[in-house]
Amino acid sequence: MQSIQSVSTGKRPIVVTILGARPQFIKAAPVSKALAAADIDEVMIHTGQHFDDNMSELFFRELDIRKPKYNLEINGLSHGAMTGRMLEEIEKILVEEKPDLVVVYGDTNSTLAGGLAASKLHIPIAHVEAGLRSFNRAMPEEINRIVVDHISTLLFCPTATAVDHLNSENIHVGVMHVGDVMMDTTLAAIERASATSDILARFDLQSKHYAVATLHRAENTNDAARFQELINWLDDQPVDKILMPVHPRTRQRLSELKSPARKLVLVEPLGYIDMAWLVHNASAVFTDSGGLQKEAYFHGVPCVTLRDETEWVETIDAGWNRLWNGPEYKSRRSISDYGTGEASSQIAAAIKEFIIRREKTS
Known part of the structure; x- marks a missing residue:
């Protein structure tokens, strides 16, 4: 690839990436590699929004990122306090680092804070996973998505539907359908996991003879009646064993149940490679995680979403996903929108082109 340097400083361009949760690091991993290959220096900020003991040296080695x-x-703060503190601290770093562009992912408070900080400093923003909509504004994530999309310069959409959402909100400039970066990560993880993971042997599992579940969203865990209903639903599924990696909050909720879970096998949160191999060999996935819904499809495993709506409508239309309280699966087909594992290289190329063009006109 053509090497680029900043016209004004003679240095390689700098991109600041702002992340706040484990899934965002997983999404960022292939993009970080693609940026490096494009001769773009990346400075990574972790806001610490989701404290995760499993984000250790092993986690970063598994993803091959610094x-x-x-x-x-x-x-551990309220949404407002957390976002305000992040905004203040990110702004200081951006003033010091002077990046050519800021990259944010998804829909967390870290995404919102990073986007707002960059916007107020007139630094261009690239939003990965732009254009997603659940159309449920009671969800903080929905507000975060909408705000960040409307202040972003480059909007990298995982699906054509996401592009349509942006167009309907009169956002047309800088919008690109690049596919899903999680496809890039998953394909690499499957290859690595098949050679290194012993997760099935550790838990005495046979491929396709168990299911995987995750349950963590506040809308599910903060409502005791709803949480019990979901656990009862899981117990009614036609599988003998459901492996559930759990964080402390969910484990506490499980201990408070009037009717305890019968089929759930609770385990500590897993490393990315082990989790990928666990999902790859499962017969089904039951989850309220947006990312895991898609990953289930990437692994060719049917999913049930433990929510009342999903942003990933393609997975439902293609018969790989359904809502736990909704209709049965539709006829199954492949989803071309997510791409073939080249989203990250397209994102890096678009960022590089944008920086070159901006330097020439500055």
């Missing part, structure tokens, strides 16, 4: 240069350790 640990963040900055870790703000901001967590």
Whole structure:
């Protein structure tokens, strides 16, 4: 690829990436590699929004990325307080680093804070996973998505539907359908996991003879009646064993149940490679995680979403996903929208082209 340097400083261009949760690091991993291949320096900020003991040296080695240069350790606060603290600290870093562009992912408070900080400093923003909509504005994530999309310069959409959502909100410039970066990560993880993971042997599992579940969203865990209903639903599924990696909050909710779970096998949160191999060999996935819904499809495993709506409508239309309280699966087909594992290289190329064009006109 053509090497680029900043016209004004003679240095390689700098991109600041702002992340706040484990799934965002997983999405960022292939993009970080693609940026490096494009001769773009990346500075990574971890806001600390989701504190995760499993984000250790092993986690970063599994993803083959460097640990963040900055870790703000901001967590455990209300949405407003958390976003405000992040905004203040990110702004300081952006003033010091002077990046050519800021990259944010998805829909967390870290995404919103990073986007707002960059916008107020007139730094261009690239939003990966732009254009997603659940149309449920009671979800903080929905507000975060909408705000960040409307202040972003480059909007990288995983699906054609996401592009349509942006167009309907009169956002047309800088919008690109690149496919899903999680496809890139998953394909690499399957190859690595098949050679290295012993997760099935550790839990005495046979391929396709168990299911995987995750349950963590506040809308499910904070409502005791709803949480019990979901656990009862899981117990009614036609599988003998459901492996559930759990965080402390969900484990506490499970201990408070009037009717305890019968089929759930609770385990500590897993490393990315082990989790990928666990899903790859499962007969089904039951989850309220947006990312895991798609990953189930990438692994060719049917999914049931433990929510009342999903942003990933393609998975439902293609028969790989359904809502736990909705209709049965539709006829199954492949989903071309997500691409073939080249989303990250398209994102890096578009960022490189944008920086070159901007430098020439500055």
